[in-house]
Amino acid sequence: MSYLSDIFKNFGTRPDTRDGIFSEDEVRLSNRNSGILLETLKYNITPTGLHYLLIHFDVPSINAQSHTLEFGKGFDAPFSLSVDDIRVLPQHTMPVTLECAGNGRTGLSPRTHSMPWGVEAVGTSEWTGTPLAPLIERAQPKAGTIEISFTGADCGFDKGVEHAFGRSLTLEQIESMDVLLVHEMNGQPLLPQHGAPLRIIVPGWYGMASVKWLTTIEALDSPYQGFQQVRTYRYRDHKNDPGRPVTAMRVKSLMTPPGIPDWTTRLRHIRSGPVTVIGRAWSGDGATIEKVEFHDGQHWKVAELTPPQGQYDWTQWTIAWDARPGEHVLSCRATDSNGDSQPLEPRWDASGFGNNAVQKVQVYVDDV
Numbered sequence: 001m002s003y004l005s006d007i008f009k010n011f012g013t014r015p016d017t018r019d020g021i022f023s024e025d026e027v028r029l030s031n032r033n034s035g036i037l038l039e040t041l042k043y044n045i046t047p048t049g050l051h052y053l054l055i056h057f058d059v060p061s062i063n064a065q066s067h068t069l070e071f072g073k074g075f076d077a078p079f080s081l082s083v084d085d086i087r088v089l090p091q092h093t094m095p096v097t098l099e100c101a102g103n104g105r106t107g108l109s110p111r112t113h114s115m116p117w118g119v120e121a122v123g124t125s126e127w128t129g130t131p132l133a134p135l136i137e138r139a140q141p142k143a144g145t146i147e148i149s150f151t152g153a154d155c156g157f158d159k160g161v162e163h164a165f166g167r168s169l170t171l172e173q174i175e176s177m178d179v180l181l182v183h184e185m186n187g188q189p190l191l192p193q194h195g196a197p198l199r200i201i202v203p204g205w206y207g208m209a210s211v212k213w214l215t216t217i218e219a220l221d222s223p224y225q226g227f228q229q230v231r232t233y234r235y236r237d238h239k240n241d242p243g244r245p246v247t248a249m250r251v252k253s254l255m256t257p258p259g260i261p262d263w264t265t266r267l268r269h270i271r272s273g274p275v276t277v278i279g280r281a282w283s284g285d286g287a288t289i290e291k292v293e294f295h296d297g298q299h300w301k302v303a304e305l306t307p308p309q310g311q312y313d314w315t316q317w318t319i320a321w322d323a324r325p326g327e328h329v330l331s332c333r334a335t336d337s338n339g340d341s342q343p344l345e346p347r348w349d350a351s352g353f354g355n356n357a358v359q360k361v362q363v364y365v366d367d368v
């Protein structure tokens with residue numbers, strides 16, 4: 001028996017849990033909001049039930065037959081639409097990669113209590129719906145409109161403030177970012193947890209902009225003051241900093257950890273020899289992936305890229321790695337068409353948003 005296999009045999013005794021690593025609040029949140037399984041990075045389209053979830057409050061139960069979306073206050077020609085009305089409008093289907101802005105937060109110390117994501121709050125779906133811009137135009141925003149707000153049916157408290165989940169975008173953003181009013185995910189009606197019966201998808205931005213359970217769209221002549229835009233989803237240098245809004249996804253990549261895992265620690269066991277490592281890379285704001293590099297613990301090597309299925313789809317990368325016996329930390333690093341590259345260590349803000357540092361995967365390569 002080789003020395004490395006013994007490491008895995010020694011996981012026979014599980015260590016006692018040390019109190020205070022994760023709070024009960026964080027564990028409860030992570031049971032509600034699942035991430036993708038990294039092995040599903042092999043699929044270009046994340047299987048529907050395996051897409052990550054971020055649900056701030058409770059999933060509302062909405063009757064898709066009677067539900068209407070109101071284009072209400074602030075429009076000269078207000079109207080409402082049922083889901084059936086939306087289905088007969090021009091339909092677009094596009095793969096869009098969504099990532100939660102808090103993805104990668106767990107490394108932050110001290111953490112604020114929020115969803116304790118590792119690296120897995122990302123996924124790609126084929127979203128079907130109708131472009132939003134022509135509907136906004138049809139509703140005729142009143143003169144002086146500067147923003148359009150989107151309100152979901154879900155309500156709750158955060159930091160003592162009761163509110164419905166909502167966000168806003170400028171007219172210019174709605175047009176330039178191909179915002180879609182969506183009723184289907186991967187060819188099926190939206191599931192309750194993903195915003196049924198209607199949501200928007202804001203391609204290229206972190207997920208908070210893609211409001212689920214959409215009920216109301218309004219035109220505003222002053223900046224939107226909703227909690228989820230003004231009080232959170234801001235890059236802050238310190239707690240009292242008003243901060244800068246979180247918007248486009250930063251360039252990032254992930255790999256499917258090669259080999260087989262230990263059940264509880266997830267450490268990887270690999271037999272020496274050739275291994276194909278596969279992963280995905282993405283960015284935001286229209287930037288494309290130009291390069292992905294793979295680090296085997298010693299050198300950076302350039303991976304092979306497979307072109308994405310559309311402007312907002314992630315890019316597959318693969319590399320042939322000759323796994324040599326020993327303990328290695330594997331990483332991958334993407335560079336986008338803006339010339340932005342992933343940092344080797346996180347650049348933290350006060351809330352753990354936008355962490356696009358390289359993923360690190362610890363592996364043990366056995367000599368047998």
Ligand SMILES: Nc1nc2c(c(=O)[nH]1)N[C@H]1C(S)=C(S)[C@@H](COP(=O)(O)O)O[C@H]1N2
Nearest residue numbers: 052053054056100152165207208210211212
């Ligand atoms: N109404 C509403 N929309 C929402 C949210 C929410 O809690 N309520 N969460 C947002 C966040 S933070 C993210 S990351 C995405 C997650 O979308 P998904 O659960 O379909 O993956 O939805 C966004 N839209």
Ligand SMILES: [Mo]
Nearest residue numbers: 054100101207
């Ligand atoms: Mo999110």
